[in-house]
Amino acid sequence: MPEPGTPAPSPSPSASASARTPGPAPAAASTGRAPAPSAPLPTSPTTVLLCLVLVELSSGVTQGFLGPLLKGLTTTLHVTVADLNWISVANLLASVAFTPVLSRLGDLHGHRRVLRWNLALVLAGSVLVGVSRSFGLLLIGSVLQGAFAGFFPLLVGILRNRGSAGQNRRGISVMVAALVAGLAFGTVASGLIAQYVARPTAALWVPACAVALALAVTWPLLPESGERPGGRTDWLGALLLCAGLVALMLALGQGGSPGWAWTSPRTLGSLLGGLALTALWVRVELRTAEPVMDVRLFRRRNVVVVSAVTLTFSSCMLGLLVANPVFLGTAPAEAGYGLGLAPLTTAFALLPNMLALVAGALLAPALAGRITDRLTLVTGSLLMAAGNLATFAWHTALGPYLVFTAVVGLGSGLLQHATRTLAVEAVPRHQTSVGSGINELLINVGGSLGAAVVLSVFAAGTAAGHRLPAESAYTRAWLLCTAVSLAGAALALLYRRPNETPAPR
Template sequence: MTSAVGRGRGLIATMVVIVVCSGVVQGYLTPLLPVVGGHVGIGGVGQNNLYLLSQIAFTVLTPLLSRWGDMWGHRRLLLVAVGMVALGSLLIAARPTTATLAFGMVLQSAVVGFFPLLAGILRSRSPEHGRVGMSVLVGALLLSIGTGGFVAGTLSDQHALAGLWTAVPFCALAVAAAVALPTSTAPHQGRFNSPAALLLALGLGALMLVLVQGESWGWTSAPSLVTVAAAFVLLIAWIRVEQRSAHPLVDLGMLRNPRLAVISAHTFCIAFGAIGFLGANAVYLGTAPDGDGSGLGLGAQAISLVSLAMVALGFLGAALTPRLARAVGDRAVLSIGGCTGAAGFLSLCLFHSSVPQYLAGALVVGLSTGVFEAATRTLSVEVVDEAETALSVGVNEMALSLGAAIGAAVIGALWAGHTTAQGSVTGAGYQWAWAVCAVAAFGGAAVGLLFRSSGDTPTPETGIAHAGGNA
């Protein structure tokens, strides 16, 4: 292992390759869903449910990969996660069907482990570059999400399914980069809590199922009520198992740290709308107005350009976040991010009948996304001791995934209750979804005001340096 890759900028540059793969994987399918959905026979609600399935997998895989990383080594688990993502991407590209899309997207959800595992390596190998590194990685993630979508949309305009191959070469590069990374110096510890993992997966699955099927079953019907009860029983049992375990899957005791609790709650609220609505964004842009339905009727490449513009604003937000935090403090940054997202969604509620009108609100949401991702990922590292870095980032990533999953599920449920006879989502369905996202973002802003820091700069104990003017 060369010292250039083992520390400093060489380490960060190698990690950027892996994060770019993560961004491409998270972004390339979004503009393709309308086209690919039509090819395999999946409507708008079904496309949102595919996105929901991936968010459920995100939520379940986050604690699994983080815990396994603590047990068996961050680099080793990173190689496993990158391998899963590569396999899922190849499966989707080689044989696109409803089943392979669903299974492949579940495998691709292993990208959720990249940040906790990379954070563990970065903090142990190059702690003086911690805040710089996290800002660079978040910026690279956001830009690659948009770039991946643009490349996929351009390829898809030439051939409907060609864009599905977009992620494959990036996955190959990520595998090579993961091999080149050094191992973290954190000691391996603990053992895997299988009962907790099973209870968590079943509980979240039941919760998402009722959110997806509640409208068709009837919210007060026996299947809905039984499924809700099962979800709560399973999740309460999971909490009890975790509390009694010497080796918990998710250390819920970490949430007794009030700063981490606030960060996680803020992450949940903002991710509910900013991430949860991404699938809905592509569906609205790609749906041609029909009868009482609503949409803009854009092609895959045009959808990808909108997504690229959103993440470009997100990159700007991520880049400005360290300076903004120095100027006004971390608490104000969290609140500003939430209020900005809410303003974007309210704009979409009022103005969405043309591409320029839609862009005005969507770009504000993109800016908010960059601010919140950079701020929460950095703070989740800084508010705990070094030995808890991966766990802390994992808790925050789980809050993000859970918020996004529930957001996508709620949007799907709202859509299911507002469709035309032809199956298109009505304008009221979209407006209800945007309004709920705005409320969640305002909630995140309010939670952000509860954050208390020991100062607006990282403390020496965290080992994290200021980002400064450039990376």
């Protein structure tokens, strides 16, 4: 103690600072949130890019390997083509259910941690597919493979938390290109194995090999994202969202098929039930502090615009996914239209579209830097409209057809990159994977809507007792996609630069 009459010593600056500095926030303990981790160890950008490419290649392979095997599997597994259609439906429904949950878990608990288990889950499903000798086991494996839908949002979360805006855009363009390349590779690899290997089920191991390689390389090399806020998972919201989306997608995917007439109780019940569950989910999420997918994001103008453009381009791109190959393989002598290509030639005829899509995705960052994001969205939509309109007008010769579908692919590539990038940039950083997950969901929803509409057009254009639709069904589908793409271009004009967009109220 100081002697009487002696002024007390003033506290040192460090002591004052210590006294003014609050201790650990008690709120963190009360909410159960984990403290943010220390900055991740430095990792070479080339290493990170290699990991991103490998994961997206494996995703593309997993999605593209089954097509060439369908005909052979009907004999091997003693099932019908209608039975095998449920493989695709189950895979789509699973991907819709996995996307919001995995995206949210990545934002809460670390993108790398969730991605590791995501890859392991897809690998488990791929191994089940590889050993399948029954339809039931193949179906279960395909459901687990549907978890590939979480790859892209989780990778974007890692990318955004480590790089600049320019690096993020280039990374997303490479990821889109790798995804499309994986689709092409998976299709070709499984087709060649099925043709030249005596055991017909050997090609079922193609996705397992690709995913195992991605998991082995990324587990030790891929860094964790720098932000991990922690928090609680909204399991009730996740359950309502997944149930609503699965019911809606089931109705859209199966509507019009045998036993699923659009006016049947089964289809209407699934559709109305899905809408009711989705409406209930919105109500619950608006009252939840930490929702699985924050619907308040749709108060942001750019989120709405990018989502609408995503729906338009995905409905056209995926809506014609089956129709165009069938047109290429239809013989004019049989139906009065078509190009009469053999299966292998048909596969090569689809390559210009896929290569142009890759080119569009890789060129998109530079183009956006020159003409703005808004005009990139408009350009992509107009290219898709022009390509589909030209295909409508000139589809009797292979050369023009390849050129026009390449134009569609170029526009689709621009939009694949632009919408995926802008969907992420329109949301706060701590919701990166959720923003990307919303975009991935909308691609699936748009594709299902487009496929349902095109199938309805084809059903109306197929005369009783005939196996193939009339040529007018194709021309109507191309015209419809032209109109939808033009609508997408008009919607894209509403996009604003982020600094022009008023903050949501």
